[in-house]
Amino acid sequence: MNRIHIAAGHDRRLRAGHPWVFSNEIGLIEGQPAPGDAVAVHGPRGDCLGTGYYNPHSLIAVRMLSPQREDIDSATFFHQRIAQALAYRRALYGDLDGVRLVYGESDFLPGLVVDLYGSVLSLQFLTLGMERRRDAILEVLLDLLRPEAVVARNDVGVRELEGLPQNIEVLRGTLPAEVIVGENGLRFAVDILGGQKTGHFLDQKENHQALRQRVEGGRVLDLFCYSGAWGVHAAHYGASEVLGIDISKGALALAQRNAELNGFAERCRFTQGDVFEVLRDLAAAGERFDTIVLDPPAFVKSKKRLAEAVRGYLTINRRAMDLLAPGGFLLTCSCSYHMERELFLDTLRQAAHKAGRSLRLIEVRGQALDHPVLLACPETDYLKCVILQAV
Structure with a gap:
């Protein structure tokens, strides 16, 4: 097996259990590993730190699969x-x-x-x-x-x-x-070939349960609703009316199908629109909602665009807060790793100040348990779901 030697002073993170070796951390390569080949990774003192696979064309040059020398091709x-x-x-x-x-x-x-x-x-x-x-x-x-x-x-x-x-x-x-899966006692059709991610947002399934006892008898606004999972759960937990907004016609058709599958078609309405514009129009019309779910796609694709993303989160949350009825709940999410938890919370504080609203921080939740966080690899901890209540 070819060997990668970590440069002096660059092995601390790897020894702590992080599974990546960046290209600028490599001091010496023994042999001629081809892209994708298994390599044994050694520290500056020559001790073996484990086995990974190599790609010289990626910023992450080695990704570790084992903390020991092991045949990772078997x-x-x-x-x-x-x-x-x-x-x-x-x-x-x-x-x-x-x-x-x-x-x-x-x-x-x-x-x-x-x-x-x-x-x-x-x-x-x-x-x-x-x-x-x-x-x-x-x-x-x-x-x-x-x-x-x-x-x-x-x-x-x-x-x-x-x-x-x-x-x-x-x-x-x-x-x-048709592919249908169960979630929290409900049924959802999944668009395997054309849906977002791999077809369904599996990482939110435990957060959907947070709607229980927070929506009964109320009006619910589900923003970036995709296949309607939040909205259908809201109806299941007793919401009197659900309005879902998404830009994609395909997503809206899937959301309507999921409402029908669960017997909530009469209480769920899904409408096409740009969420930023819809929020402005709803505010101008004097609309108010008892619960608002804000689950946008990742605004932060890279750290270089973080400032731009923060502005987006600030705007969209401020507009959502404008629509909250007194005592109402806002469940707002970020699925961007670069939007760290404290930065997201600070952005929400700024949004509340700009909206002139006082809100309680009820809970901060993360991704579902089948998306476990590796403690040594903070990049695996990406989803924030913050629950606020207007006072």
Whole structure:
């Protein structure tokens, strides 16, 4: 196995358990590893720090899969890793239906995402190292789960940073005419090939339960509603009226289908529009809502655009606060890692000041438990869900 030696003074983070080696942290390369090859990583003193895969064309030159020297190309290795990830989810949820089975670095499989929707697997191979091991991973998943179909949702920009094309393809089997999964006693249709992320926002499933006892008998505004998961949960927990807003016609059709699946079509209305403009129009019309859910897509794609994103979060939250009825709840989210928790909270404080509203901070929540956070890798902790109440 080729060897990578970390430069003096650059091994502290890796020794603490972080799974990335940046290109400027490499002091010496022994051998001629090809892109995607397994490499043994050694510290400045020559001791082995583990095994990863190498990509000289990426800023993250090595992603670690093991803290020891190990054959990461063997079927046994992937079988053990994926079986461990499955065991963790089964202990959490029992039956596996709509669940993230593998979450990259947090399951010591950096660059791999595996989501299960009923009998269908939706995969993302985000790095060259995982792309090269696709067949081995696929065989393990087929053996462990026996899915009806397997889809690769490789339509993500991060692949381009690894020198990989974006694409969507059915790798095995035939997709059912409609894929439906259960969540919190409800049913949701999932757009496997064309939906956002891998088809559904699995990371919010526990946060959806936070609507319980906060929406009964009230009007709910669901912004960036996508497939209507927040709105349908709100109806389930007793909301008298739900208005969902999204820019995508496809998302709105899916949201309407999900309302119908759960018997809430009469209480849920989904409308196309730009959320920023809709918020302004609703305020001008004097509308008020008892609960508002604000779950936008990632505003922060890179640290360089953080200031621009903060302005976006500030504007959209201020306008949402304008529409809150007295005593009403705002559930506002950020799924951008670069928008750190304290910065998000500070942005909400500024938004409340600009809106002239006093709000209580009720709760700060994170991502679902099947998206575990690796303590040594803060990049795995990305989702913030803040619950505020107008006073």
